[in-house]
Amino acid sequence: MTLSACQKCGGCLFRSLGEHNYRAKKENDFNATISSIKNAKPIIESPLFIGDGTRRRAEMDFKLSHNRLVLGFNEAKSHNLVDIEECPMLLPSLNQILPILKSFLLDFCLIKPANVKLKKKKKLSISSISEGALLLLQADNGIDISLKLNEEPSLEHRLLVGDFVNNHADVIRLSWSIKNSPFETIVEKFKPLLYIADFAIPIPQGAFLQASKSSENLMIAKVMEYLGETSGKIMDLFCGLGTFSYTLAKNPNNEIISADSSDTSLSGFQKALNANQITNISIIKRNLFKDPFIHEDFKNVKVLVIDPPRAGAHEQCRAILDTPFNLRPEKIVFISCNPKTFSYDASLLIEANYTFQKVVLVDQFVYSPHQELIALFILNH
Numbered sequence: 001m002t003l004s005a006c007q008k009c010g011g012c013l014f015r016s017l018g019e020h021n022y023r024a025k026k027e028n029d030f031n032a033t034i035s036s037i038k039n040a041k042p043i044i045e046s047p048l049f050i051g052d053g054t055r056r057r058a059e060m061d062f063k064l065s066h067n068r069l070v071l072g073f074n075e076a077k078s079h080n081l082v083d084i085e086e087c088p089m090l091l092p093s094l095n096q097i098l099p100i101l102k103s104f105l106l107d108f109c110l111i112k113p114a115n116v117k118l119k120k121k122k123k124l125s126i127s128s129i130s131e132g133a134l135l136l137l138q139a140d141n142g143i144d145i146s147l148k149l150n151e152e153p154s155l156e157h158r159l160l161v162g163d164f165v166n167n168h169a170d171v172i173r174l175s176w177s178i179k180n181s182p183f184e185t186i187v188e189k190f191k192p193l194l195y196i197a198d199f200a201i202p203i204p205q206g207a208f209l210q211a212s213k214s215s216e217n218l219m220i221a222k223v224m225e226y227l228g229e230t231s232g233k234i235m236d237l238f239c240g241l242g243t244f245s246y247t248l249a250k251n252p253n254n255e256i257i258s259a260d261s262s263d264t265s266l267s268g269f270q271k272a273l274n275a276n277q278i279t280n281i282s283i284i285k286r287n288l289f290k291d292p293f294i295h296e297d298f299k300n301v302k303v304l305v306i307d308p309p310r311a312g313a314h315e316q317c318r319a320i321l322d323t324p325f326n327l328r329p330e331k332i333v334f335i336s337c338n339p340k341t342f343s344y345d346a347s348l349l350i351e352a353n354y355t356f357q358k359v360v361l362v363d364q365f366v367y368s369p370h371q372e373l374i375a376l377f378i379l380n381h
Contacts (some may be wrong), residue, residue: 026371032341048360051366055089056137059133061081068095087368105298113157152178172190196202210364223247232247238308242258245258256282259288301329305333332376346375
């Protein structure tokens with residue numbers, strides 16, 4: 001991406017600060033947020049800064065305008081689409097395929113399907129496709145592409161997709177979703193995989209992954225460091241695809257209960273457990289906002305790993321506060337992508353007689369205001 005395009009794009013607002021000033025700002029903002037939590041004096045560990053050019057996933061918009069294809073991100077505080085040739089946040093492999101994708105999407109959008117004749121002399125009018133969204137993922141074994149469309153593609157679109165995927169060795173799957181319907185696999189040469197703790201994990205279309213492989217590895221390592229020697233029954237709440245569960249399950253002394261509400265993630269998770277013959281992980285589908293785990297569920301649970309979305313885990317933390325002291329887990333490892341909602345949850349855990357012992361900033365959203373953290377809470381006896 002050119003400097004002018006970077007300045008317009010809303011993806012990395014702080015790039016103009018330069019690396020040193022940006023990191024200082026990020027660290028100061030983070031420390032101020034943590035320091036504002038009442039009755040908390042955690043050890044704030046050295047931040048884990050992720051390098052530029054490491055993002056393995058991106059969602060871009062595309063639009064056909066006067067026979068020209070615009071592909072990119074929205075301008076800061078605007079719906080104007082900034083056309084990009086490359087993005088400094090992305091992995092080199094994804095930047096390399098951007099011009100190829102741009103050419104493909106131009107051909108895709110220029111297809112003008114003919115009306116289809118039906119019985120009784122009626123015609124089915126098929127619209128052309130002029131815009132949509134592109135989800136790009138560098139899986140561990142190739143590139144996975146998903147399209148979000150508002151119009152039904154034609155046979156010509158399907159044929160073009162087949163030629164595109166088969167002619168590019170790095171692309172292993174292309175899927176699309178029409179008007180927010182479930183993704184349909186159009187071409188799949190290989191199942192996109194994620195490798196965690198020596199397990200091969202199939203990736204469902206549209207599933208949530210950490211922004212980069214390097215940040216994922218650092219976060220897993222930090223969770224295991226905070227876990228320490230504690231073993232036994234562990235709950236992985238808001239587990240998604242099971243990013244932390246797989247590493248926890250490598251210890252045969254651990255019994256993992258993994259919970260989430262996403263059908264897509266849990267279906268992929270269960271298939272991976274079956275394929276890898278992992279027997280010490282149990283999956284529970286549960287909406288933890290409406291139906292959090294309560295005191296009777298925590299019997300013999302040693303550790304909670306909590307990794308909620310940006311809204312936080314308020315209901316679950318209130319349920320922990322309401323749990324009798326003798327049933328509360330010994331440790332809570334909390335992962336948050338929103339320090340502000342985390343502050344409220346941390347206050348509830350401190351009220352529940354947990355010591356907020358450690359916290360670390362994980363800066364995987366490079367040059368953006370977004371922050372990730374991992375925190376350790378230990379029950380006072």
